[in-house]
Amino acid sequence: MSLRALVTGATGFLGQRLVRSLLEKGAHVRCLVRQSSNVATLTDLQSQNPTGQLEIVTGDLGDSKSLVASLEGIDVVYHLAAALSGSTASMFLGSVIPMRTLAEAAAQANVQRFVLVSSLGVYGAAEMRSGTVLDESAPVDPHPEQRDPYSFSKIRQEQVAREIAAERGMSLVVVRPGVIYGPGRPLLTSRVGLSIGPLLIRMGGRQPLPYTYVENCADAIMRAGMVPDIDGETVNVVDDGLPTGKTVVRFLKSHGQRIRSLWVPAPCIRPLAALAGWYANWSEGQIPAVLTPYKAMSMWNRLRYSNDKAKRLLGWQPRVSIEEGFRRTIRERRE
Amino acid sequence: MSVTTSPIRVALVGCGQIADAHLSQIRRIRFADPVAVCDVHPDLAYQAAVRFEVPAQFTSIDEMVETTRPDVVHLTTPAHTHAALTKKLLGLGCHVYVEKPFTLDAQESLDVLATAASVDKTVCVGHDQLFDPTWLTAKKWIQRGLIGDVRHLESVLGYPIDGKFGSLVASDSNHWVRKLPGGLFQNTISHPLYRITDLLNDSQPDITAHWRTRDDFDFPTELSVQMQGTKQTGSLTFSTDLPHQRITRVYGTDGTLDLDFDAQTLRLSRRTKLPGAFAKLEAPFQQFRNSCWNLRHNMWRFLKADIHYFAGMKTLFEEYYAHVQGRGPIPIEPDEIHRVALLMDRIFEHCRSRDDASENPMEDKSPQTSEAVSCL
Numbered sequence: 001m002s003l004r005a006l007v008t009g010a011t012g013f014l015g016q017r018l019v020r021s022l023l024e025k026g027a028h029v030r031c032l033v034r035q036s037s038n039v040a041t042l043t044d045l046q047s048q049n050p051t052g053q054l055e056i057v058t059g060d061l062g063d064s065k066s067l068v069a070s071l072e073g074i075d076v077v078y079h080l081a082a083a084l085s086g087s088t089a090s091m092f093l094g095s096v097i098p099m100r101t102l103a104e105a106a107a108q109a110n111v112q113r114f115v116l117v118s119s120l121g122v123y124g125a126a127e128m129r130s131g132t133v134l135d136e137s138a139p140v141d142p143h144p145e146q147r148d149p150y151s152f153s154k155i156r157q158e159q160v161a162r163e164i165a166a167e168r169g170m171s172l173v174v175v176r177p178g179v180i181y182g183p184g185r186p187l188l189t190s191r192v193g194l195s196i197g198p199l200l201i202r203m204g205g206r207q208p209l210p211y212t213y214v215e216n217c218a219d220a221i222m223r224a225g226m227v228p229d230i231d232g233e234t235v236n237v238v239d240d241g242l243p244t245g246k247t248v249v250r251f252l253k254s255h256g257q258r259i260r261s262l263w264v265p266a267p268c269i270r271p272l273a274a275l276a277g278w279y280a281n282w283s284e285g286q287i288p289a290v291l292t293p294y295k296a297m298s299m300w301n302r303l304r305y306s307n308d309k310a311k312r313l314l315g316w317q318p319r320v321s322i323e324e325g326f327r328r329t330i331r332e333r334r335e
Numbered sequence: 336m337s338v339t340t341s342p343i344r345v346a347l348v349g350c351g352q353i354a355d356a357h358l359s360q361i362r363r364i365r366f367a368d369p370v371a372v373c374d375v376h377p378d379l380a381y382q383a384a385v386r387f388e389v390p391a392q393f394t395s396i397d398e399m400v401e402t403t404r405p406d407v408v409h410l411t412t413p414a415h416t417h418a419a420l421t422k423k424l425l426g427l428g429c430h431v432y433v434e435k436p437f438t439l440d441a442q443e444s445l446d447v448l449a450t451a452a453s454v455d456k457t458v459c460v461g462h463d464q465l466f467d468p469t470w471l472t473a474k475k476w477i478q479r480g481l482i483g484d485v486r487h488l489e490s491v492l493g494y495p496i497d498g499k500f501g502s503l504v505a506s507d508s509n510h511w512v513r514k515l516p517g518g519l520f521q522n523t524i525s526h527p528l529y530r531i532t533d534l535l536n537d538s539q540p541d542i543t544a545h546w547r548t549r550d551d552f553d554f555p556t557e558l559s560v561q562m563q564g565t566k567q568t569g570s571l572t573f574s575t576d577l578p579h580q581r582i583t584r585v586y587g588t589d590g591t592l593d594l595d596f597d598a599q600t601l602r603l604s605r606r607t608k609l610p611g612a613f614a615k616l617e618a619p620f621q622q623f624r625n626s627c628w629n630l631r632h633n634m635w636r637f638l639k640a641d642i643h644y645f646a647g648m649k650t651l652f653e654e655y656y657a658h659v660q661g662r663g664p665i666p667i668e669p670d671e672i673h674r675v676a677l678l679m680d681r682i683f684e685h686c687r688s689r690d691d692a693s694e695n696p697m698e699d700k701s702p703q704t705s706e707a708v709s710c711l
Binding site for chain 2: 034035036060086087088089090092093096097100145152153156160282283284285286
């Protein structure tokens with residue numbers, strides 16, 4: 001195999017797994033990292049996978065001049081780097097603006113494909129009917145500004161990438177993973193409920209959680225850069241046999257984790273969120289609008305999730321089951 | 336200046352993190368009409384416009400001013416751009432509210448203030464904590480003589496470097512903050528400094544200052560400043576090694592006032608009147624009464640939905656807009672703006688002078704202090 005790939009975000013939770021998958025396939029992987037990044041794990045990956053070739057270059061995604069050299073000879077760009085927390089402005093500064101610079105440079109360099117790793121959170125889940133199957137045909141959230149900074153930045157990132165791809169004739173594939181979990185990341189996420197100090201406010205509990213194990217997800221992303229004739233496609237990545245909030249909590253408790261939680265039944269979520277939203281508005285933000293009906297339904301609407309397109313288009317199968325993924329995550333934490 | 340009662344048209348340039356605070360407070364002001372936002376990055380302008388329902392977004396200042404004709408423009412860009420952009424906006428016929436620090440140095444501040452005067456426009460600087468409810472109450476208490484004459488002021492800013500902004504600065508050696516003449520301090524010490532100067536009678540007290548670099552960092556992270564006036568003294572401490580805190584303590588001839596801006600509390604300690612051992616009961620009783628007052632006061636404010644992190648900012652905006660509309664005095668005098676800029680120059684100059692040339696962690700950019708003073 002002679003694929004030459006540039007990976008951004010290579011030192012991150014998902015990036016490391018993607019680099020390993022690519023190296024296992026014998027690819028030449030160029031990792032664009034910051035000067036301050038710790039690259040020890042990446043160099044370990046090279047020694048574990050001698051079939052592929054690893055190259056580490058330091059640079060700044062905001063600097064288009066340095067990107068020219070980083071993109072030289074590259075076939076596929078896997079763009080994973082993104083800000084994961086912070087204010088909306090800092091998320092845009094850390095995700096959207098670097099992506100714009102990179103995509104423009106990639107188009108200039110005539111790369112064969114640009115794979116943008118986005119998020120399943122971009123869909124307008126709040127306005128979907130309970131029980132609906134969420135797949136790639138679902139509309140993107142029409143009011144991302146009413147959501148969290150992460151989803152807003154991801155939606156804008158996709159818009160910008162599509163504009164650049166259309167204007168410059170660049171092949172773009174967008175991958176929208178669900179909640180990525182695995183060793184190093186907790187199983188309890190905001191999809192299960194809100195953490196307030198040591199207390200977990202469990203929201204509903206029977207809605208399926210769109211989880212994907214990190215290695216499964218990395219495998220799908222790798223394929224999105226390799227499978228021919230899928231230009232312009234969007235692919236959702238979630239695993240089979242999705243868990244619910246209830247099963248996650250039950251699993252953790254059965255493995256000795258102490259969880260202090262308060263349960264909000266599903267029918268109470270919307271009224272509670274309406275009350276919180278009203279108060280935030282009335283008090284002009286004395287307590288910020290962390291919970292509104294729109295945010296609540298975006299997060300905890302009871303939907304079903306399809307991964308049919310990923311299987312069909314990418315020839316992908318989640319190799320690690322949910323049960324095994326959970327076990328590996330817990331085991332790593334204990335160790 | 337003629338009196339205007341129609342809504343004031345407000346625009347904002349620079350849609351980074353602090354712009355959120357500005358836009359959220361502008362929205363709370365009934366007579367303010369946010370008309371436009373502008374940023375060199377279209378994506379930043381977009382997110383601010385959409386989230387705060389601002390009708391127009393631009394990447395060019397000229398186009399923004401020509402299209403929307405704002406009365407006041409808020410400037411929330413990086414500090415090194417303040418002087419040039421403020422002069423540009425003044426030249427385009429706008430009053431300008433500049434986020435702290437006002438300029439890079441005192442020479443620039445003089446230049447900007449002179450430009451404002453020449454075009455008959457005003458500038459204001461973001462010394463918003465002077466309009467925080469806790470500070471305003473403290474000043475009322477001081478004016479009522481509760482602590483006697485002010486003799487010493489202490490101001491502390493705890494600024495964990497792993498915070499939202501600090502971590503960005505620490506991880507990026509090319510961050511614009513690292514390139515300021517006073518580095519991290521230049522972007523942050525305005526607040527603790529003007530909380531001292533507001534009650535300090537001497538315009539330019541004697542200064543001794545020292546900065547220090549913590550292990551594992553390659554830029555100064557700790558700052559200590561001592562001020563000696565004719566009858567008053569002051570001390571400023573900035574530390575990345577302390578948890579976040581904004582505290583000012585005012586020592587008077589009859590008592591002490593302790594202000595915690597984050598807790599929104601005011602602790603008053605007065606000289607005890609009872610003799611001997613009885614005084615040891617009187618002091619804690621005073622503290623108990625004081626705590627009860629703080630609890631009652633904050634509960635009442637909570638019930639009125641009157642507890643907001645940037646409350647001082649809103650009040651300062653309102654007073655500045657009222658001034659622009661000819662309905663009140665300017666909230667921060669130009670002399671005060673320049674005074675703080677000059678003090679900052681002198682602080683950094685003193686720190687640099689204490690560094691050995693070989694150990695100097697900052698690029699030398701010594702302001703021309705004497706020239707600046709003579710221009711006052």
